[in-house]
Structures are given as C-alpha cells and as structure tokens.
Amino acid sequence: MIKNNPFILSITWVVFTLFASCIEQFSFNSDSEQDVLVVDGFVSNVSFNDIADKRYFDIRLLTTGKVINSRDEPVINADIQISNDLSEYWDYTEVEPGLYRLYYDDFKAESGRTYQLHIELANGETYESDPGELPVDHIESELIWEETTWPEYRIVAGEPKIREARGLLFKADMPEFESNSLVYNRWDFLTTYTFTALRAPEDDPNRVCWIHDQFFVNEVVINRESKGGTVHNLFYFNIDTRLVKGGISILARQQSMTEVNYQFWLDLKNQENQADLFAPPPYNLVSNLKPVGHDGDVLGYFGVVRESFNRWVFDPSELSYFGLKPGVSTDPECRFPSPECLNCWEGPFPPKSVVTNIQPVWWLGW
Known part of the structure; x- marks a missing residue:
C-alpha cells in the first residue's frame, strides 16, 4: 500500500x-x-x-x-x-x-x-x-563516501553552542573517458527511512512504514567534465541524526x-x-x-x-566507530498511546513525502 x-x-x-x-x-x-x-x-x-x-x-x-x-x-x-x-x-x-x-x-x-x-x-x-x-x-559515476566531522551550531538552554557532528561526505567518482565535447551532469537524491508504531504488534502490517523523502538531502549538484578522472563532493550526511537508527538509504540519480x-x-x-x-x-x-x-x-x-541510478543502503558495521544500535528514530515515546503509537500511517510525515508499509526489496534489515 x-x-x-x-x-x-x-x-x-x-x-x-x-x-x-x-x-x-x-x-x-x-x-x-x-x-x-x-x-x-x-x-x-x-x-x-x-x-x-x-x-x-x-x-x-x-x-x-x-x-x-x-x-x-x-x-x-x-x-x-x-x-x-x-x-x-x-x-x-x-x-x-x-x-x-x-x-x-x-x-x-x-x-x-x-x-x-x-x-x-x-x-x-x-x-x-x-x-x-x-x-x-553519459559517463556514469560511482557513489563513494568517507567518514568526516564538521562544526555544527545548536541552541542549548537558549545559548548557541558549537558541537562536532559526525557524518559521511558523499562524492561522485568520475572515471576517465574520451569525448569530443564536454559532458554536463546533474545529481539529485531521494532518501528512505522508517517510522515504527511502537505499540503495534510485531506482526501488524501497519507497524512499520517506509518514508521516501525528497527533501532530506536537499541538494542538487551540477558539473561539467572534459575527460573525467575527477572526484566531486555531493553532500554531507549526519550520522548522528536519529533517523539513521531505524535504517536509511539514499538513491542518487545522475543525469x-x-x-x-x-x-x-x-x-x-x-x-x-x-x-x-x-x-x-x-x-x-x-x-x-x-x-x-x-x-x-x-x-x-x-x-x-x-x-543512471546508484543506491546506498546504510550499514553501521562499515563505520570505524561503534555506537549505533538498531532502533526507531521518529517514533514518539508512547508513554500515553496516541494514534501514531498504534499505526505507522499516523506518523509525522514530511510534506510531499511518499509513504508505504511495503518493505523495499533492497532494504537492509539490521
């Protein structure tokens, strides 16, 4: 559905x-x-x-x-x-x-x-x-990533604070090629993550929903190539976001x-x-x-x-540091059951997102 x-x-x-x-x-x-x-x-x-x-x-x-x-x-x-x-x-x-x-x-x-x-x-x-x-x-690039950190500003108790955010820098690795003209490229991204109704039974088909969010990675990257052999930064991905704990995937489209x-x-x-x-x-x-x-x-x-399309599915075992455990990121605590605690379709979905309770075939269960 x-x-x-x-x-x-x-x-x-x-x-x-x-x-x-x-x-x-x-x-x-x-x-x-x-x-x-x-x-x-x-x-x-x-x-x-x-x-x-x-x-x-x-x-x-x-x-x-x-x-x-x-x-x-x-x-x-x-x-x-x-x-x-x-x-x-x-x-x-x-x-x-x-x-x-x-x-x-x-x-x-x-x-x-x-x-x-x-x-x-x-x-x-x-x-x-x-x-x-x-x-x-059309010279298809490879989607690669590396661990990185960057300063992130947050308001804590009404005061601006700087903390170190952990994450991944995604890049497009362009192979070398021969062409009589420049090649003009554009990338955009679709992110998929889950929302789980904590109080729903494990076998309830409406316990887990998958959200396809076109604005989670809010980047459009363009470039032009003459001979390839280059690497281009695409976007940063914050591993500390609570959404990661339920599993996450990014589909990169190159045009x-x-x-x-x-x-x-x-x-x-x-x-x-x-x-x-x-x-x-x-x-x-x-x-x-x-x-x-x-x-x-x-x-x-x-x-x-x-x-061409390139899908990345997050696997925490590929990180050099430990600390991420499977869990549900977007769920309320459900101490006082509300509709979203019993049915994932009642979750707080982003505008213009697409929601389904059918698990994608490429989803990594961990």
Whole structure:
C-alpha cells in the first residue's frame, strides 16, 4: 500500500519556487500583471520497466505572477502530449491538480530521435518546446563516501553552542573517458527511512512504514567534465541524526544533458543562492519553451536526458566507530498511546513525502 502520490524522483519544487527558462533569454516587463505559465519535466533513456525503483515521467504546470510575490496556482485540465520526429504521439494523464503523468511502461527516449512537448490549456492557449534529443555521452559515476566531522551550531538552554557532528561526505567518482565535447551532469537524491508504531504488534502490517523523502538531502549538484578522472563532493550526511537508527538509504540519480539544459540548471542554482522569501521569480534565464500563436509568457525547461541510478543502503558495521544500535528514530515515546503509537500511517510525515508499509526489496534489515 502506498499513501500520497508516488515520488517520481523529481526536484520540481526548485523550479516551482524559483521558476526558470532556456534557449532565448526572457526579460520581465514589470508593468504587466499577466500570469506566467511555469513548466517542469523531462524524459530520459530509462523507462518505467528499466529500473527497480519504478517511476513514470511527469510534467508539472502552474501559473505565477511575474514580479510580485503572488500565490502559485496549479494548472488543471490541460492537454499534454509528447511527440517524436516520426510523428508518434504519447498522451499525459492528469493525476492531480497541476501534475500530468506519462503512463507508458516502455516509453523512453531513444538515440537519434528528437522529442517535443505540446501543451494546450483549457482556455485554448498552446505552448511547445523546441525539439530535443539525448546527449551523446553519459559517463556514469560511482557513489563513494568517507567518514568526516564538521562544526555544527545548536541552541542549548537558549545559548548557541558549537558541537562536532559526525557524518559521511558523499562524492561522485568520475572515471576517465574520451569525448569530443564536454559532458554536463546533474545529481539529485531521494532518501528512505522508517517510522515504527511502537505499540503495534510485531506482526501488524501497519507497524512499520517506509518514508521516501525528497527533501532530506536537499541538494542538487551540477558539473561539467572534459575527460573525467575527477572526484566531486555531493553532500554531507549526519550520522548522528536519529533517523539513521531505524535504517536509511539514499538513491542518487545522475543525469547527463545538453549544454543549454545545463545552463538552465546553473542559472537557476545561482539565483536560488541569492533568493529570499520575498524575492521575485528568476529572470533572464534561458528556456526551450514558447507560446504558439499568442504572446503569453512561459518559464521552465523540458529536458531530454540520459540517466543512471546508484543506491546506498546504510550499514553501521562499515563505520570505524561503534555506537549505533538498531532502533526507531521518529517514533514518539508512547508513554500515553496516541494514534501514531498504534499505526505507522499516523506518523509525522514530511510534506510531499511518499509513504508505504511495503518493505523495499533492497532494504537492509539490521
């Protein structure tokens, strides 16, 4: 059983909180209050059938104000298709407001083919992407880690304190390769951990839930390679977090993309670093999306990428120090039984996480 909408390994929240675009630079006209359509999605060379962690390809649509801090609204009742240069078409299905899914188990982008996104809104406005194709090269990296420590600031009894946090530094080890052009990479991460209802019987199917949390490792890493043989820092992982004691796993996704697609993510990340709560949407970013037959504004990027996946499952025996014991990290003490003590589905789950009571086949029981 799965609760909420399946996480399709997307970091679309970055796009929808910051908003971006590609190929032609776009400048805001602050005198106009017309809403802007925001589009986020991609297709890759990896189909639903090709991977153990099943996922379909998604498109997200919303509208937002150009400059003022207006509320983002999901776009409903749109017709979305993807086509290739052989005039083959595949339809997206709306699965929730603003979220459209390509329900084809064997669909994937193929080398030598170009793909184009077509969007028709309920009001008749149409938008499309420029035709895109898979990048030539994809150099798969190895996910490696090393033990490390770093200073961590905490408030103790109202006073700021510095303590030494223990953890792991994860890195991407890129092999050497030969290519006639640069290879452009992007990594993002999905974390899985457990929540246990302490008062539920051991054989109760609702005793343990697995939470797939796209924001636990809140990093998107991009780089470009010319010949490989390099190691890139990805993120720090705090071993002292209580979540580790119930078991934890991280799925790293690596995407290779075109130079223009890479520039989109680079510009977006640069503007993200300087944004605050009341910052306007990013501007003057490149986009491969355009209106058709009208002058509406659209932001975002539709990517055609190559992908690979690397899963890490935590094993405390691999650490040089001892101190971690199996246990439950996210459970309440349950001295006074509450619903979450009796049923894991009642747990305090993070926003936009995906929850299931079915143990993943790769889960390490310890």
